Every structure is written in structure tokens, then in C-alpha cells.
Amino acid sequence: MSFKHGLLLTGCICILFLLNSCVSNVEEELYPPDTCDTTQVTYSGTIAPIIELNCFACHEGEQSLSGIPLNGYDHLKTMVDAGRVIGALRHLEGFSPMPQNASSLPECELLKIEKWIDDGAPDN
Numbered sequence: 524m525s526f527k528h529g530l531l532l533t534g535c536i537c538i539l540f541l542l543n544s545c546v547s548n549v550e551e552e553l554y555p556p557d558t559c560d561t562t563q564v565t566y567s568g569t570i571a572p573i574i575e576l577n578c579f580a581c582h583e584g585e586q587s588l589s590g591i592p593l594n595g596y597d598h599l600k601t602m603v604d605a606g607r608v609i610g611a612l613r614h615l616e617g618f619s620p621m622p623q624n625a626s627s628l629p630e631c632e633l634l635k636i637e638k639w640i641d642d643g644a645p646d647n
């Protein structure tokens with residue numbers, strides 16, 4: 524094979540390789556692997572850390588900015604029972620969208636919170 528043909532061949536293989544990696548990246552974005560595991564959701568292990576990280580800035584105690592405490596199981600359960608949590612987190616009509624002035628929680632965290640509430644919001 525001549526040097527010229529060799530270059531040409533290498534070039535083609537490179538382009539094929541690039542095209543291929545391009546296509547598989549797009550596929551990953553369109554069809555993300557289903558990695559949201561909601562089978563082991565508990566209040567203490569899953570829910571409390573999400574609330575602490577994303578909500579305590581405005582919801583830790585009655586003196587907090589919102590005046591609506593969500594720290595500790597009893598406080599959160601009260602708001603769950605009032606039916607205010609999912610609507611706020613899912614930005615449904617008639618609810619104040621939460622977290623306030625920020626984008627929604629990641630879908631997987633929302634699914635976990637919904638699972639926990641569907642299970643009766645147990646103190647586990």
C-alpha cells in the first residue's frame with residue numbers, strides 16, 4: 524500500500540471512529556440509563572439529607588425565612604399531611620414552587636420523595 528493510501532485509510536478510520544462516538548453520546552443523552560433506585564428509600568437515610576441540603580436555608584425552624592419548619596420528622600410530616608410538599612416540589616398550579624427561586628430538585632430526588640410519601644411517609 525502506498526503512503527498516500529495509508530493516510531487515506533487512517534483518515535477514514537478516524538472519521539468512522541469520531542462518527543461512532545458522536546452517535547453513542549447522543550443516544551446516552553436521549554435514553555439515559557435508568558439509574559434512579561427508589562427501593563431503599565427511608566426518612567433518615569434518604570429524605571432528611573435531601574431536605575437538609577436543599578431546604579434548611581429557609582425552612583430550619585419556626586424563625587426561618589419561610590416560617591415553615593421542615594427540620595425533623597414531625598415538621599416535615601405535618602407539611603406532607605397538609606398535602607403541600609409534592610405540589611410545591613413539582614411546581615404545580617396553586618403551590619409556591621420550591622426550592623424558592625431555584626430550579627426543581629433532580630428528577631431522581633423527586634421520585635424518591637414521592638415514593639416515600641406514597642409509602643405513607645414513615646419515620647424510618
Ligand code: HEC
Pocket residue numbers: 574577578579580581582588589591593602607608611612617618619621622623624628
Ligand atoms: C430560598 C428560600 C427557600 C428555599 C431554599 C425553600 N423554600 Fe419552601 N418556602 C419558602 C418561603 C418563603 C415559603 C412561604 C411563602 C410561600 O409559600 O411562597 C415557602 C413555602 C414552602 C411550602 C408551602 C408551599 C405551599 O404552596 O403551601 C412548602 C411545602 C415548601 N416551602 C417546601 C420546601 C421544600 C421541600 C424545600 C426544599 C426542597 C424548600 N421549600 C426550599 C422559601 C424557601
